[in-house]
Amino acid sequence: MRAREEILRRVRAASPFQSGEGDEGASVPRAYRRRAVMPRGDVIALFGERAAGRRAAVRHVAADELALAMAAMLWARDAKRVAVPAGLPRGWFAGLDGVRRLRDDPPLDHATLAETDGVVTGCALAIAETGTLVLDGGRAQGRRALTLIPRHHLCVVHADQIVHTVPEAVRRLDPYRPLNWISGPPSGGTLEILVVED
Amino acid sequence: MNSFVGMPSFPEASSVAVGDAQLRHNLRKATHTIRAKRAAVVGEQPDWAALREAGAAIKDRTLRHLDVYLERLEAAVVAAGGTVHWAADAAEANRIVTDLVKATGETEVVKVKSMATQEIDLNAALADAGIRAYETDLAELIVQLGDDWPSHILVPAIHRNRAEIREIFLEHMADWGRPAPPDLKDDPRALAEAARLHLRERFLSARVGISGANFAVAETGTLVVLESEGNGRMCLTLPETLISVVGIEKLVPTWQDLEVFMQLLPRSSTGERMNPYTSMWTGATEGQTFHLVLLDNGRTSVLADEVGRQALRCIRCSACLNVCPVYERAGGHAYGSVYPGPIGAILTPQLRGMAGPLEESLPYASTLCGACYEVCPVAINIPEVLLDLRAKAVTHGHVGQRLAMGAARRVLDSPRWLAVAQRSAGRFRRWTPKRLPGPLSAWSDTRDVPVPPKESFRQWWAASR
Numbered sequence: 149m150r151a152r153e154e155i156l157r158r159v160r161a162a163s164p165f166q167s168g169e170g171d172e173g174a175s176v177p178r179a180y181r182r183r184a185v186m187p188r189g190d191v192i193a194l195f196g197e198r199a200a201g202r203r204a205a206v207r208h209v210a211a212d213e214l215a216l217a218m219a220a221m222l223w224a225r226d227a228k229r230v231a232v233p234a235g236l237p238r239g240w241f242a243g244l245d246g247v248r249r250l251r252d253d254p255p256l257d258h259a260t261l262a263e264t265d266g267v268v269t270g271c272a273l274a275i276a277e278t279g280t281l282v283l284d285g286g287r288a289q290g291r292r293a294l295t296l297i298p299r300h301h302l303c304v305v306h307a308d309q310i311v312h313t314v315p316e317a318v319r320r321l322d323p324y325r326p327l328n329w330i331s332g333p334p335s336g337g338t339l340e341i342l343v344v345e346d
Numbered sequence: 347m348n349s350f351v352g353m354p355s356f357p358e359a360s361s362v363a364v365g366d367a368q369l370r371h372n373l374r375k376a377t378h379t380i381r382a383k384r385a386a387v388v389g390e391q392p393d394w395a396a397l398r399e400a401g402a403a404i405k406d407r408t409l410r411h412l413d414v415y416l417e418r419l420e421a422a423v424v425a426a427g428g429t430v431h432w433a434a435d436a437a438e439a440n441r442i443v444t445d446l447v448k449a450t451g452e453t454e455v456v457k458v459k460s461m462a463t464q465e466i467d468l469n470a471a472l473a474d475a476g477i478r479a480y481e482t483d484l485a486e487l488i489v490q491l492g493d494d495w496p497s498h499i500l501v502p503a504i505h506r507n508r509a510e511i512r513e514i515f516l517e518h519m520a521d522w523g524r525p526a527p528p529d530l531k532d533d534p535r536a537l538a539e540a541a542r543l544h545l546r547e548r549f550l551s552a553r554v555g556i557s558g559a560n561f562a563v564a565e566t567g568t569l570v571v572l573e574s575e576g577n578g579r580m581c582l583t584l585p586e587t588l589i590s591v592v593g594i595e596k597l598v599p600t601w602q603d604l605e606v607f608m609q610l611l612p613r614s615s616t617g618e619r620m621n622p623y624t625s626m627w628t629g630a631t632e633g634q635t636f637h638l639v640l641l642d643n644g645r646t647s648v649l650a651d652e653v654g655r656q657a658l659r660c661i662r663c664s665a666c667l668n669v670c671p672v673y674e675r676a677g678g679h680a681y682g683s684v685y686p687g688p689i690g691a692i693l694t695p696q697l698r699g700m701a702g703p704l705e706e707s708l709p710y711a712s713t714l715c716g717a718c719y720e721v722c723p724v725a726i727n728i729p730e731v732l733l734d735l736r737a738k739a740v741t742h743g744h745v746g747q748r749l750a751m752g753a754a755r756r757v758l759d760s761p762r763w764l765a766v767a768q769r770s771a772g773r774f775r776r777w778t779p780k781r782l783p784g785p786l787s788a789w790s791d792t793r794d795v796p797v798p799p800k801e802s803f804r805q806w807w808a809a810s811r
Contacts, residue, residue, distance in 0.1 A: 292583045293584060325628075
């Protein structure tokens with residue numbers, strides 16, 4: 149406690165407080181771009197392009213093709229066991245034979261996760277300009293370790309989750325959730341992205 | 347980890363470095379590559395100037411009301427289930443972290459690359475208490491295995507080339523865990539893979555993680571760590587206990603402010619539109635125990651300096667290092683601190699005070715070309731602070747400089763004395779010494795003494811009229 153009082157005392161002694169600006173300080177000039185200036189279609193195309201530029205394999209599919217595309221991608225990797233979060237929509241795996249799903253409920257231990265052939269999740273949103281996925285532990289995503297440990301990550305992005313700029317993303321995200329911003333594959337691994345244009 | 351205590355002054359240390367052709371080649375190649383990448387991604391950003399202006403304004407706002415924001419951050423972290431500790435100096439921070447690790451009963455910790463823990467030399471303090479700290483950043487690992495010093499904020503092993511790194515891995519990895527494969531090649535992919543395998547088992551078994559943070563949001567209590575390798579997020583997420591050591595200047599007031607820095611930092615530091623991985627968490631997350639250690643260690647005295655306080659805006663992007671002609675030639679070690687380059691030249695003397703020859707020499711480790719100011723994403727006017735610090739160094743001491751200036755004034759004041767001085771300099775030019783005697787040697791240590799001309803302009807004028 150002594151250090152706390154001492155640091156705050158030194159800060160107050162040093163602070164060049166300027167009168168008339170309130171105790172939070174002057175407002176910040178925000179002349180930078182804060183919303184999309186592109187048509188929706190271009191934003192979605194830009195995301196695909198930028199994510200691919202970050203060494204992710206990106207496929208665009210219609211909503212009714214999702215299950216088939218996912219099956220094809222997992223088969224192509226010869227995946228036998230994939231980890232999935234508890235709340236993954238059942239429909240995603242319709243028609244998928246020969247791939248065992250390990251539900252993270254109860255939580256899988258680290259060693260089990262490390263031995264899987266990959267993990268399948270959704271995301272909270274995606275940023276087109278930077279080719280970034282953001283996961284927040286919400287629906288179809290699960291806890292953070294689930295996507296950190298496996299060497300392959302297959303992520304489903306719905307077109308309406310894609311924003312153009314970073315400020316739009318920050319505005320939509322909830323700071324009280326654990327957030328994981330991902331631009332590119334896990335280290336030593338691979339990232340595939342399925343963009344669902346519904 | 348070696349500490350930087352008792353380092354020689356910048357001119358001494360840099361004269362060794364500039365003689366090392368290999369080092370200069372490594373540095374030139376690395377800095378020029380990053381420089382070009384940064385220029386490309388900054389150039390494509392139509393609103394860069396506005397982002398930079400906002401970034402500087404947000405940091406100034408934080409610093410002007412730091413007490414308000416520190417208390418707000420503390421309350422937010424506590425409300426989210428974390429514990430907040432305050433450390434006035436390095437010793438106190440090391441004590442707090444050591445006690446926290448001891449309380450878990452663990453003797454090994456994994457570390458996320460962090461400037462703050464480098465600054466306080468935490469690894470040495472932990473080692474004294476019988477706790478082994480494993481660096482998990484690839485470059486930090488190279489530095490740790492090679493029992494070396496970091497020489498760049500972002501790429502601490504920038505002074506090493508691939509062949510040297512291969513040697514270090516082969517020789518020392520086994521002492522720290524999984525050995526390197528005996529047939530290890532020196533291409534970057536093979537080296538990165540060897541490091542990944544060496545580190546992987548640590549992440550999966552570690553129970554205590556130690557990190558710094560790039561930003562701490564006062565409004566929500568959120569901490570932010572940006573990284574390139576993905577090792578950081580493993581250390582932040584998998585252990586049961588997480589301890590983050592954060593300088594008090596890392597605060598930003600609001601959640602919204604991150605929209606500015608999440609654009610400024612990646613583009614400025616690695617020249618990417620976005621860095622590969624960023625973790626954001628608020629308080630105790632997913633069942634973790636979370637401790638935040640707020641570190642002063644000289645920051646409040648920087649804050650008290652009207653000109654110098656802008657150095658606290660720094661977001662440690664290292665763009666100023668990559669663009670600096672002095673850094674490119676002298677390398678990071680010559681700056682004698684964990685903060686090398688232009689930002690180190692203004693930060694180190696302020697954090698430590700003008701404590702010795704190193705700190706007094708650092709404000710002179712610059713040509714004042716201003717490239718650092720131009721690339722700085724938070725518009726720190728580094729040349730301005732350097733000049734201010736030079737003025738302080740002169741009022742403090744530098745006998746030689748005061749003597750020389752006094753003599754010069756007397757000679758230049760009088761046409762007769764000037765004529766005498768010029769004539770004799772011309773006549774004795776063959777005996778111009780390489781080094782000046784006594785206190786004047788401070789000047790000639792870092793420069794070649796110019797040979798005076800045969801005749802002065804006035805002599806020539808009188809003769810040829």
